[in-house]
Amino acid sequence: MQKRNNRILLILSVMLFTFTSQVFSTGQTEAESSEGPEESYMRLAWWGNPVRDEKTIAVANLYMANNPSVTIETETTGWGGYWDRINTQVASASLPDIMQHDYAYMLQFVQRNILTDLTPYVDSGVIDLGNVNETFLSGGRVDGKLYGISLGTNAFSLVYDTAVFEAAGIAEPDFTSWTWADFEEIAIEIFEKTGVQTMPLSTTDPKVLFDNMIRQTGASTYAKDGKSLGFTDTTVLKEYFNVQLRLLEAGVLVNPEVAFVTVTAEEGQLAKGNVWCDYIWSNQLASTQAVSENPLKMVLLPKIKNAKRPGTFLKPSMFFSIPASAENPDEAARYLNFFLNDSAANDILAAERGVPIPSDVREALKASASDLNKIVFDYIGVVAENSSPIDPPDPKSSGEFLKMFRDSTQEILMGIISVDQGVAKIMEEGNAILAK
Numbered sequence: 001m002q003k004r005n006n007r008i009l010l011i012l013s014v015m016l017f018t019f020t021s022q023v024f025s026t027g028q029t030e031a032e033s034s035e036g037p038e039e040s041y042m043r044l045a046w047w048g049n050p051v052r053d054e055k056t057i058a059v060a061n062l063y064m065a066n067n068p069s070v071t072i073e074t075e076t077t078g079w080g081g082y083w084d085r086i087n088t089q090v091a092s093a094s095l096p097d098i099m100q101h102d103y104a105y106m107l108q109f110v111q112r113n114i115l116t117d118l119t120p121y122v123d124s125g126v127i128d129l130g131n132v133n134e135t136f137l138s139g140g141r142v143d144g145k146l147y148g149i150s151l152g153t154n155a156f157s158l159v160y161d162t163a164v165f166e167a168a169g170i171a172e173p174d175f176t177s178w179t180w181a182d183f184e185e186i187a188i189e190i191f192e193k194t195g196v197q198t199m200p201l202s203t204t205d206p207k208v209l210f211d212n213m214i215r216q217t218g219a220s221t222y223a224k225d226g227k228s229l230g231f232t233d234t235t236v237l238k239e240y241f242n243v244q245l246r247l248l249e250a251g252v253l254v255n256p257e258v259a260f261v262t263v264t265a266e267e268g269q270l271a272k273g274n275v276w277c278d279y280i281w282s283n284q285l286a287s288t289q290a291v292s293e294n295p296l297k298m299v300l301l302p303k304i305k306n307a308k309r310p311g312t313f314l315k316p317s318m319f320f321s322i323p324a325s326a327e328n329p330d331e332a333a334r335y336l337n338f339f340l341n342d343s344a345a346n347d348i349l350a351a352e353r354g355v356p357i358p359s360d361v362r363e364a365l366k367a368s369a370s371d372l373n374k375i376v377f378d379y380i381g382v383v384a385e386n387s388s389p390i391d392p393p394d395p396k397s398s399g400e401f402l403k404m405f406r407d408s409t410q411e412i413l414m415g416i417i418s419v420d421q422g423v424a425k426i427m428e429e430g431n432a433i434l435a436k
Helices: 002-024 051-066 077-089 103-111 119-124 162-167 181-196 206-216 237-250 282-290 329-341 343-349 360-366 371-385 398-413 419-435
Strands: 040-047 070-077 098-101 157-160 277-281 296-299 317-319
Touching: 040 051, 040 077, 040 296, 040 329, 051 282, 051 329, 051 343, 070 077, 077 317, 098 103, 098 329, 103 317, 119 329, 157 162, 157 206, 157 282, 162 181, 181 237, 206 237, 206 398, 237 398, 237 419, 277 282, 282 371, 296 371, 329 343, 343 360, 360 371, 398 419
Parallel strands: 040 070, 040 098
Antiparallel strands: 098 317, 157 277, 157 296
8 A cells, every 4th residue: 555655646746747847837848748658556466376476476567567557566365364354355445456256255245245347348348258158257247247257267176196106006097987985995005005195185175075075966065045055965974074084094094183284385295295185176286286296187086976967067266356446447457358368468377277268368378388287278178078067156154154164074083073963063053054
């Protein structure tokens, strides 16, 4: 904010100097009094990691180089701290001009009138969606209005250390059809042959992996109206915990006291070579690979028994939206268009936020993709053939529900409560939270 105030003072000084010169000078030509483009200032915020931060700042610098009258102040932090900051800024009406946010928050942000409808900017051509299929935009629409645009397509995955797999001498299964029984057998065999353990399921976001399992039954974590859980049969929920408890009792699973401690990617168990797998979104492969010594491979999550449909889905990787309180929404819209469509900007981003949604950008990037990005492009192709439609955005109370789910998971894995007690708690408290 101090930078902005300084810039305003600078602009006022320039205006005062110009006015004074016009008053006390005679014979000055119109050309001589002409100033350059009006100074413009905007704030850009995202959650990230070192790789994403470097790329995003480089794109902002490129935009400022192309538009010397524009100043962009960048704000970034990790996932947890980001939402604390956003909530504080919502309360104080000090949100940035353009911000990254998640599909999970889309509906509640719109219902709270936090976001600007981007449709007028699309209609006027400021934001060019001419090469974007509607499929990629549906997640950003609420009641027909466009409130967010994703820079990429994403999908959840299991990522594994190929060197550990090879060291164990295990032949790769067909990852498009492997089951949770296969997963357990592989985890045990790797531990017995290498001593390398397995990560518990979804230590950061407790929903994503269970969500994949329950979606395979044809149900969803949340009911369509978001006011209750979307399932009543607890068989899969119990199995979600029993898979982990069986591995924990065998010494195969990383101790929950270690696994559930929030650390940087560099401090994570996969980076240390302590585990053979982890569970990430496809756009996180670059940052995950950056801290791993060995080549990683990304595959579909295992199947449950009697699966009725794929649990995996294509998801907008993360949205960029313009808050209703933005001080410079027009410049933010121009920057969003640059972020989305500019070829040089996307060369820098290199699909770090997911496979780009404009067809021309996607094809250009794929042709020159690195070996790492080709893994992501190929995985998205596999998901496209083995996925089911995305569910509606998470309901307003999902944050409270997910915290309760994560706390309950730790209580179960630490032996504080039984699986039956934990599942009963999740069902009872989950429905009560969502019904608020």
